[in-house]
Amino acid sequence: MQTNPHVDEIRELNLAYLLLAQRLLGADRAEAMFRLKIDEEMAELLASLDARQLARLANTNQLLCHFGGESVDQLRQVADNPRDQGLGHFHASLLMASRSMLSEGGGHVG
Known part of the structure; x- marks a missing residue:
């Protein structure tokens, strides 16, 4: 079965985003929450995910990150x-x- 290259790119982007989010949260939690536009509960969850959970979460055909602009x-x-x-x-x-x-x-x- 052939996979859609766009879905593969979305998965790669999701994993990169999740890894970046974890690094930002580890360096400065308040700044990371501001930059990622997430609340404390989401910050706690993202920071606590292990490699297997990150891979599972990234392995979707939907983008996990989004545009920060409202309009x-x-x-x-x-x-x-x-x-x-x-x-x-x-x-x-x-x-x-x-x-x-x-x-x-x-x-x-x-």
């Missing part, structure tokens, strides 16, 4: 950001972080 406009602002003089990455981080702040009731943009 097309947010992603467009990051992609088309003309601020490439040292502060571009900071501006992009603020735009992407606004989604988590809004969903947690931390304020509004406007």
Whole structure:
């Protein structure tokens, strides 16, 4: 039976994402939770998975990671950001972080 190369790529990406998430959580849990847009319960689960569980979780045809932007406009602002003089990455981080702040009731943009 022949496998779809896209499904294989999704599985590889899932495993890479899970391994990165574990490394980030091990280095600085609060920063990792912010960057991954996950809560404490999810952070605890991801950090506790062993190699077999990671492989099983990665072995799916659905992406485990997702775009951090809430809207097309947010992603467009990051992609088309003309601020490439040292502060571009900071501006992009603020735009992407606004989604988590809004969903947690931390304020509004406007």
